[in-house]
Amino acid sequence: MTDTLANNQLEMLRLLSQAVGVSGAEGDVRKLIRETIKANLSDLSVDTMGNLSAVLKGTGGSVMRVLVSAHMDEIGFMVASINDNGLINIVDVGVHDNRYTPTQPLLVGKDKTPGVFIWKPIHQSIEQQTIIESEDMLIDVGASDKGGVKAKPGEYVAFASRFTELSPTVVRGKAFDSRAACIALIGLLSGDPFPHDLHGVFTTQALIGGRGAAIAAYRAEPQAAFSLTGFAANDLPGDPSLSDYAPIIRLGGGPVLSALDGRTVGNRRLLEHVRSVAKAKGIPIQLHASNDIQQPEGSRLKQIAAGIPTLMIGVPIRYMGSPNSLMNLTDLQSLIDLMRESLAALTPDVLETHNA
Amino acid sequence: MDVKTHLLQMSEAHGPSGYEAPVRELIRQAWQPLVDSFDVGKLGSLIGLKKGSGSAPRPTIMLCAHMDENGLIVRQIEDGFLRISRLGGPDVRLYPGLPVMVYGRRALPGVVGLPPPYAVPIEKKPNYPVYGDLFIDLGLPTAEVAELVSVGDVITMDTQVIALQGDRLAGKAMDDRACVAAVTACLDGLSSRKHSWDVLAVASVQEEVGSWGAQTEAFHLSPDLAIALDVTFADQPGMDGNTYPLGDGPVIGLGGNLHPALHAALHAAADRIEMKLADEPFAADTGTDAWPIQISRNGIPTALLQVPLRNMHSSVETISVADIERTGRLMAEFIVGLDADFLTKMVWDS
Numbered sequence: 001m002t003d004t005l006a007n008n009q010l011e012m013l014r015l016l017s018q019a020v021g022v023s024g025a026e027g028d029v030r031k032l033i034r035e036t037i038k039a040n041l042s043d044l045s046v047d048t049m050g051n052l053s054a055v056l057k058g059t060g061g062s063v064m065r066v067l068v069s070a071h072m073d074e075i076g077f078m079v080a081s082i083n084d085n086g087l088i089n090i091v092d093v094g095v096h097d098n099r100y101t102p103t104q105p106l107l108v109g110k111d112k113t114p115g116v117f118i119w120k121p122i123h124q125s126i127e128q129q130t131i132i133e134s135e136d137m138l139i140d141v142g143a144s145d146k147g148g149v150k151a152k153p154g155e156y157v158a159f160a161s162r163f164t165e166l167s168p169t170v171v172r173g174k175a176f177d178s179r180a181a182c183i184a185l186i187g188l189l190s191g192d193p194f195p196h197d198l199h200g201v202f203t204t205q206a207l208i209g210g211r212g213a214a215i216a217a218y219r220a221e222p223q224a225a226f227s228l229t230g231f232a233a234n235d236l237p238g239d240p241s242l243s244d245y246a247p248i249i250r251l252g253g254g255p256v257l258s259a260l261d262g263r264t265v266g267n268r269r270l271l272e273h274v275r276s277v278a279k280a281k282g283i284p285i286q287l288h289a290s291n292d293i294q295q296p297e298g299s300r301l302k303q304i305a306a307g308i309p310t311l312m313i314g315v316p317i318r319y320m321g322s323p324n325s326l327m328n329l330t331d332l333q334s335l336i337d338l339m340r341e342s343l344a345a346l347t348p349d350v351l352e353t354h355n356a
Numbered sequence: 357m358d359v360k361t362h363l364l365q366m367s368e369a370h371g372p373s374g375y376e377a378p379v380r381e382l383i384r385q386a387w388q389p390l391v392d393s394f395d396v397g398k399l400g401s402l403i404g405l406k407k408g409s410g411s412a413p414r415p416t417i418m419l420c421a422h423m424d425e426n427g428l429i430v431r432q433i434e435d436g437f438l439r440i441s442r443l444g445g446p447d448v449r450l451y452p453g454l455p456v457m458v459y460g461r462r463a464l465p466g467v468v469g470l471p472p473p474y475a476v477p478i479e480k481k482p483n484y485p486v487y488g489d490l491f492i493d494l495g496l497p498t499a500e501v502a503e504l505v506s507v508g509d510v511i512t513m514d515t516q517v518i519a520l521q522g523d524r525l526a527g528k529a530m531d532d533r534a535c536v537a538a539v540t541a542c543l544d545g546l547s548s549r550k551h552s553w554d555v556l557a558v559a560s561v562q563e564e565v566g567s568w569g570a571q572t573e574a575f576h577l578s579p580d581l582a583i584a585l586d587v588t589f590a591d592q593p594g595m596d597g598n599t600y601p602l603g604d605g606p607v608i609g610l611g612g613n614l615h616p617a618l619h620a621a622l623h624a625a626a627d628r629i630e631m632k633l634a635d636e637p638f639a640a641d642t643g644t645d646a647w648p649i650q651i652s653r654n655g656i657p658t659a660l661l662q663v664p665l666r667n668m669h670s671s672v673e674t675i676s677v678a679d680i681e682r683t684g685r686l687m688a689e690f691i692v693g694l695d696a697d698f699l700t701k702m703v704w705d706s
Contacts, residue, residue, distance in 0.1 A: 166466065
């Protein structure tokens with residue numbers, strides 16, 4: 001085990017974080033991942049929802065099929081219409097925290113034309129100082145009229161964030177919930193095989209309902225699933241008088257295991273298994289039990305077919321709704337280590353142990 | 357001279373009010389081949405003198421554009437997070453999620469954070485966010501932050517210029533470095549033309565906190581005429597009052613802060629080169645360097661030229677490069693037309 005991410009993984013994280021892949025248009029991300037893993041994995045496929053699946057054949061020690069998913073998509077916008085003055089109306093794709101939206105640089109449409117939001121300046125709106133909602137914002141790409149805008153309604157708009165290393169362990173950028181998960185899954189698929197087959201699925205449309213995972217899981221028919229993702233870290237200054245203030249998830253505190261996420265209960269047997277592996281291997285973990293936000297993919301996976309025991313596990317991320325969020329690279333490396341050890345030790349009897 | 361590259365470099369340089377040195381040095385490099393000598397004012401404003409061809413003592417005109425930008429300053433350090441005060445008048449709503457640079461013992465990149473939405477009863481806050489809600493996260497351990505950062509360290513937006521279609525640029529500090537670029541364009545235009553007056557090009561400091569650089573340089577230089585340059589509101593949906601199209605040329609101020617005869621003379625210069633020059637009326641204070649310059653010493657006839665800009669006081673202030681070039685060309689045309697008798701025609705009303 002290593003403490004820090006290898007250089008090639010860090011470079012891949014940079015590429016993936018800066019790549020554009022709004023829910024429903026994940027092609028660039030898929031291409032990047034495919035190019036990276038195709039040399040080692042012969043069995044790659046893309047299904048009707050655009051999921052990229054790879055199978056790492058087991059050593060034959062177990063007949064189980066285990067699915068590990070990492071979603072490729074990020075939140076963004078879609079072009080709704082173009083005004084006569086060349087300004088673009090948009091609608092949200094995924095759930096936005098608009099506190100972070102107004103000044104973020106954008107890439108508009110298939111051509112990835114640079115754009116910025118425009119809104120009423122402070123000099124005229126200070127008295128109505130409040131969060132600016134997406135419907136009140138228009139995108140300016142520098143066009144003077146409707147004909148000057150290349151993007152058509154239905155094309156996507158993504159945030160353009162520069163991936164930046166704040167320190168040797170903390171990075172700033174966008175889409176870490178999906179792209180760090182992709183790095184972890186690439187790591188698992190690129191290493192030594194497990195006793196069982198590993199079905200790795202890079203999924204689409206996780207942020208608009210876990211849509212890609214639905215069919216990927218149906219196709220793979222796994223006996224257990226792990227959904228890799230990100231969890232909002234809340235080790236931040238705040239108002240101690242508020243009941244929700246108490247920090248639960250800390251940046252640098254280790255991978256996060258989800259006992260409860262919205263209405264998604266983590267499978268207790270998988271959770272206890274991973275927890276005991278973490279303890280045995282000395283990997284720090286954090287437990288997430290929150291009603292605040294629901295990530296759809298884990299919820300989707302558990303209800304596929306007759307039901308799949310599912311655990312969501314991921315990295316802590318500060319300012320998860322922001323295109324300039326923070327992630328700790330040691331947490332990501334620990335996630336890879338913990339998943340590798342947990343998969344290696346996963347046997348059918350783990351799922352049959354009724355200790356919960 | 358490439359106005360676009362010059363402006364791009366200035367926009368990405370860091371120089372909040374009172375800490376303008378890095379920008380001053382960039383401007384000095386750009387003006388070096390265009391002026392005869394430099395001076396730096398006691399508060400840090402840069403003055404470039406371009407001598408005229410008339411016989412000494414020559415009358416002088418000051419062109420004044422401010423080089424400082426809105427910023428933040430460390431107010432308190434709380435468990436490794438930085439609480440902030442504003443330095444100037446940036447729009448607080450535009451800070452969350454913004455990459456910033458903190459000038460501690462070394463330059464430290466960070467991000468402006470807020471507590472998660474569920475930990476903020478937003479519906480109970482008619483005004484949200486306010487500066488007290490924000491903090492800066494450097495992603496560093498608490499002890500390292502304590503060692504590297506001190507109360508009073510300054511902070512700027514750490515963003516790059518975005519080149520939009522056509523000749524539009526979006527970035528920080530276009531207010532007012534777009535106008536510094538217009539002064540550079542004017543000096544460049546004058547380098548191939550004969551003018552009898554001395555030109556004092558001033559990149560002023562501390563405009564965003566009270567126009568202190570312009571006020572002190574007007575006294576120090578005691579020019580016969582002054583043109584202050586700043587940005588004005590460009591057309592965009594939802595705006596009340598006067599706004600001006602991007603790319604349609606400079607806008608000249610009109611009202612008690614500005615000398616009527618100088619205003620008329622600039623219009624005449626615009627007519628000579630068939631340039632559009634829209635009027636923007638101001639009831640009193642223009643909110644620019646023109647306000648203190650006008651009443652320095654025994655009074656300085658002052659005009660205000662403005663470049664239209666969208667998203668004022670944000671990291672994506674948007675301008676059209678053509679407006680900057682035209683502003684520079686207009687000033688050069690006006691200065692070339694200044695003769696020894698010009699001041700005798702400068703009556704407030706006749």
